[in-house]
Amino acid sequence: MAQSNTITQPGSPDLPGRPTPRDTMRSAGRMAGPFLGLALVLLLFSIKPDVRSSFLAVGNFRIVAAQTVIVALGALGMTIIMISGGIDLSVGSVIALTCVIAALMIKAGQPAIVALCVAALSGGVVGAINGSLIAGLRVTPFIVTLGTLGVARGAAKWLAQEQTINPPSSALNNLAATQPVPSWLLVSPGVWITLALAILTAILLRYTLLGRYIFAIGSNEIASRLGGLRVDALKIGIYALGGLFFGLAGALQYGRLGMGDPTVAVGAELDIIAAVVIGGGSLSGGEGSVLGSILGALIMSFLRNGSQQMGWPAYVEEMIIGAVIVAAVALDQIRHRGRKG
Amino acid sequence: MKISTMQKNGWIVLLALASMVALAGCGGSGGAQTGASGGSASGGRSPVSAGGGKPALEIAVIPKGTTHEYWKSIHAGAIKAQQELAQKGQQIHIKWQGPLEENDKNTQINIVETFIQQKVNGFVLAPLDSQALVTPVNEAEKAGIPVVILDSALNSSNYSSFVATDNKKGGFLAGQALIHLLGGKGRVLMMRYLEGSASTADREAGFLQAIQAAKGITLVSSDQYGGASAETAFQTGQNLMNRFSKNLDGVFTPNESTTLGMRLALKGVGMLGKVKFVGFDSDPKLIDALKAHEIQALVVQNPFKMGEEGVLTVVKVINKQPVPKRIDTGVAVVTPQNMNTPDMVKLLNPPLDQYLK
Numbered sequence: 001m002a003q004s005n006t007i008t009q010p011g012s013p014d015l016p017g018r019p020t021p022r023d024t025m026r027s028a029g030r031m032a033g034p035f036l037g038l039a040l041v042l043l044l045f046s047i048k049p050d051v052r053s054s055f056l057a058v059g060n061f062r063i064v065a066a067q068t069v070i071v072a073l074g075a076l077g078m079t080i081i082m083i084s085g086g087i088d089l090s091v092g093s094v095i096a097l098t099c100v101i102a103a104l105m106i107k108a109g110q111p112a113i114v115a116l117c118v119a120a121l122s123g124g125v126v127g128a129i130n131g132s133l134i135a136g137l138r139v140t141p142f143i144v145t146l147g148t149l150g151v152a153r154g155a156a157k158w159l160a161q162e163q164t165i166n167p168p169s170s171a172l173n174n175l176a177a178t179q180p181v182p183s184w185l186l187v188s189p190g191v192w193i194t195l196a197l198a199i200l201t202a203i204l205l206r207y208t209l210l211g212r213y214i215f216a217i218g219s220n221e222i223a224s225r226l227g228g229l230r231v232d233a234l235k236i237g238i239y240a241l242g243g244l245f246f247g248l249a250g251a252l253q254y255g256r257l258g259m260g261d262p263t264v265a266v267g268a269e270l271d272i273i274a275a276v277v278i279g280g281g282s283l284s285g286g287e288g289s290v291l292g293s294i295l296g297a298l299i300m301s302f303l304r305n306g307s308q309q310m311g312w313p314a315y316v317e318e319m320i321i322g323a324v325i326v327a328a329v330a331l332d333q334i335r336h337r338g339r340k341g
Numbered sequence: 342m343k344i345s346t347m348q349k350n351g352w353i354v355l356l357a358l359a360s361m362v363a364l365a366g367c368g369g370s371g372g373a374q375t376g377a378s379g380g381s382a383s384g385g386r387s388p389v390s391a392g393g394g395k396p397a398l399e400i401a402v403i404p405k406g407t408t409h410e411y412w413k414s415i416h417a418g419a420i421k422a423q424q425e426l427a428q429k430g431q432q433i434h435i436k437w438q439g440p441l442e443e444n445d446k447n448t449q450i451n452i453v454e455t456f457i458q459q460k461v462n463g464f465v466l467a468p469l470d471s472q473a474l475v476t477p478v479n480e481a482e483k484a485g486i487p488v489v490i491l492d493s494a495l496n497s498s499n500y501s502s503f504v505a506t507d508n509k510k511g512g513f514l515a516g517q518a519l520i521h522l523l524g525g526k527g528r529v530l531m532m533r534y535l536e537g538s539a540s541t542a543d544r545e546a547g548f549l550q551a552i553q554a555a556k557g558i559t560l561v562s563s564d565q566y567g568g569a570s571a572e573t574a575f576q577t578g579q580n581l582m583n584r585f586s587k588n589l590d591g592v593f594t595p596n597e598s599t600t601l602g603m604r605l606a607l608k609g610v611g612m613l614g615k616v617k618f619v620g621f622d623s624d625p626k627l628i629d630a631l632k633a634h635e636i637q638a639l640v641v642q643n644p645f646k647m648g649e650e651g652v653l654t655v656v657k658v659i660n661k662q663p664v665p666k667r668i669d670t671g672v673a674v675v676t677p678q679n680m681n682t683p684d685m686v687k688l689l690n691p692p693l694d695q696y697l698k
Contacts, residue, residue, distance in 0.1 A: 054459045063454050162566060163536045166472050178454055179480065256450070257473045261537070263444050308455045314407065314441050314448075 033331070034279050034295035041299050045306030055309050062187055066178040068301040069190045070095065070249045070256070070265075074272035075279070075293040076194075076201050077127075077245030081141075082276050083205065084238045085218040085285025088130060089145040091246050092268035093152035096261070098123050098250025100156045102172065103165040103260025112171035119251035120244050126152055127243020131236035149269070156262035165260035176255035190252050197245070202290040214238060218285030270325070271300055278328040300324070397432035398462040398659060400652060403452055405467045405493070405538075406443035406569075409597050410624035411644050412467075415491065417696035418648025419465070424696075425649075426656060433656065436461065443569040444535060446473045453477040457484050463655035465648075467492040471539040475499075487658040491651045492644075493540040501658045504651045504668040505540065506642040511672040512544035512595065515619045516551025518638045518674050519558075519591045522617040526557035527590030532577060532603055533566045534596045544595040544621060544640075561585050567599040574602025582610045589616055597622035600639075604630055623675070623689050631677055643670045645691035 046052040054060060074091050081088050098119040105115035126148065133144045174181050175190045185192070205211040213234055216224045225231045253264055277283065278299055279292025300321060307317040402419050404412040416437055423433050436456070440448040449469045456464065457480055464481055466488055468474035475497045478488050488500045495503075519529060531548055534541035545563070552558050565581055567574030574594075592607070594600045600620030604627075607613045613635045620627060621640045630636045647670045654664050675685050 057458070060455075060458045063451075063458055067451055067454075164470070164472075173476075177476070253447075257446060257470075258476060259470070259472050259537075261446065261470075261473075263536075264447065304451070305455055308438060308452060309459055311436060311438075314438065318441070 034292045034299070037278065038295055038299050038302070041302045041306065045302070045309065048310070051306075051309050055306055060305065060309075063178055064298070064301045064305050065187050065191045066176065066256075067305070068297050069176060069188070069194050070253050071268070071271050071275055071300065072194050072294055072297040073197070073245050073249035073252065074268065075275040075297045076198060076290060077242035077249075078272050078276045079279075079281055079288045079290055079293045080201065080205070080214060080238055080245075081242040082273075082281045082283065083218045083285060083288040084214045084235065085221060086134065086141040086235070086239065087145065087273065087283070088127070088239065088242055088246075089142065089269050090126065090130065090148040090152050091249075091272055092265040093149045093156065094123050094126050094243065094246040095250040095253055095265040095268055096263070097126070097152045097156040097159070098247040099254040099257070099264055100160045100165060100260040100262050102251040102254040103167055104159065106170050106172060106254075107165060107167035107260075112175075115170075115172055115254075116175075116248070116251045119254070120247035123247020123250060124240045124244040127246065128236055128240040130243070131239030134239065135232035135235045153262070160260055160262040162262070164262075166258075167260075169258060172251065172255040173258050174255070176252045190255065193248075197248075198290050198294055205290065210237075215286060218287070220286075271297075271321075274321070274325040274328060275300060278324065283329065296328075397434060398656065399434050399436060399459075400463045400465060400655060401436045401438065401453075401456040401461045402465045402648070402652065403449065403456075403467065404437075404439040404491075405449075405469050407439045407441060408570075409443075409622075411597055411622055411642075412439065413693055413697060414644035414691045415467075415648035415651075417691055417693050418645040418650075419652045420648075420696040421645075422649045422652035422656075426653070431656065433652070435652070440469070443469065443538075446470050446537075449474065450477050453481065457481050457486060460484075461486060463659050464488040465491055465651040465655050468495050468539070469493075470537040471496045472537070487655055489651050489655040489658070491647055493538060494543075495539075498666075502654045502664045502666055502668060504647055504654060504670060506647070506672050507669050508540045508543035508672075509547040509550075511621065511640045511642065512547025512549075513551045514547075514672065514674050515544070515593055515595075515621065515638070515640045516548040516555075518640075518676075519548075519593055519617060519619045520551065520555045522619070522637050523558065523591050525555060527617075528559045528561050528585075528588055529591035529593065530560065530562040530581060530585055530589065531593045531595075532574065532581060532599050533563070534574075534594075534599050535566060535569055541595040548593050548595070558591075561589070567594070567602055569598065571598045571601040571605075574599045575605045576602075578603040578606025579609060582606050582612070586610045586612055591617040591619070593619045595621045597624055597627070600627055600636070604635060607635075628680075628689055631675065631680060634677055637676065639675045641673050641675050641688050643672075643688060646670045 045055045074095065078088060078091065101122050102115045102119040105118050130145055130148055134141050137144065175188065177188050180186065180188045205214065213229055216229060217231055217234060221231060254260055257264065275296035276288060276293045278296035279289060281288030281293060303320055303324065304317055307320065404415060406412060419435055423435055426433055438452050446469045450473065453466065454477055464486060468490060471494055474495060478495060478497065479499055481488050482499050490500050490503045492505050529552065531545060533545050549563065552560055562581060562585060565577050567577045592603060594603045600622065607616065607618065618636045619638045620636050623639055623641050627636065627639060631639055650668055650670060654668065657664050673688060675689065679685055680689065
């Protein structure tokens, strides 16, 4: 019998219910791809002995972790959005906008935690706007978020008055720093925050009702609507939730640069979407996982880091990352054609 | 059946990545290691004694970007320093790595951090932003790796030496040249380069200082930014021409990309040669424009000397020799009248082909 899309946990042909051990094994199997990909990347840059000693080093992992935080947070938000069948191209611009907002908050004398919250909330507001336009106008998310990409970037430049904002340093700078200040933390507080949020997001997607609804909308939106889900309201919530993550990423971007820069994160949406797709997310919705997206983000960070350690020119790095993105998307297509057979 | 599809997917991922890795390995190796290095393995960090007795030093040279002619001249100068040092028995490897775009601060920060991790012996860095690169440079100095700052200032004094043009003076000379060309009277505008770029900000300030002292000169615009590339500068220039070209006598642009972009914008409205145009930096196209009297004066730096001095200075610091905190590499105003004198010819045509094979 053909495997039809049903409103159940992904991969389970059984009745809807809590994930069974078989589901867990299936998810683990699906993770094989990204884990193998990460292992391959690590292997590739460990071949040359003189590169290996500085590549496979704790100090290097710390650097890569700090460099991955922003893409990883973006990927968490993007995972939720993509599982629901949508996409958000405006993430890079939102990161720039919230980076500027965080800088403005700090400059106005607000404590770091307030700046962080305001930045995250601003991202959520943009997300809610995206969701409302998508649900209300019934225009495809690709186009709507392509529009907000421009509007948000322009707003960022407007708020920053076309300069960079240089407030005095604050606790926010330490969040994203490579060397954590209480050194027993091992990695920067931002990395720990990202890990905690990743776990929370995974729990949300797997064990909560909202998580099931997100998968439902992504698997079969029409059936979900007919089944009684308030799809439009859910979409607004989903994009807003994603936007909260993007806002947080922007606050951390501010921490890393030490300044509000409206020209930052151009093209970040490609890295973030690539991370989700490499991790098993599907552009047509209904699939995706937090662990996969984090692995995807790490794969790309390690690719960049390793390319530089090998002494390859920057354009080689660009081409490799582009090729990895194409391969991941092709894989996504093959996987879907395979299912229908 | 689902399990075999998953296994198939896993293999496809592996194969795809493996083939990419193979392609990258064939294509990318031997990229950044240039110049006369004494032997085989590229990127070797362990000191290799090659005929001179002293261990080979790894020097990371990080420009703001890699596309402008300016950075190629710096690269050539760095290689000349490498050859000079090799003749004196000091082998060095130059690791030339820069962000592709001149506004990608994140990547430049990442590059510095990764080189610190690789334990290079010294940095020669042109900071994209006077503020954003302070923390990575502090980390480098803390790790015992001396940093020589090139071209653009850093908002800190925690580095070994600052090798650059006196940019304020360069801008001032440009302002004086424009005043002279206009006979002290006229309407001028300045198109800025990029926010956060200290070198061009100094030039812009120097130009304004000269202009403000001239009573007969009116400044009609000085707040528009050309952006990181000649293309974006072309667009901004076109917008400026839309507004001001009917009543304009002189124009100043503070770097290579803005000068290129403004030239195209002026050409678009047919004003080339009709307004007095003072630009900054040189590349073959700008030199031709100077010859054709499309540009009346170019303020030229000495990036070749900057690259050379930068590398020589950082090696001196590594060898615990004293160095001056500030090294001025000089600036000159080139005009169609003086561009064929031997000094100017050397400045305008740094021997790129000789060093950047």
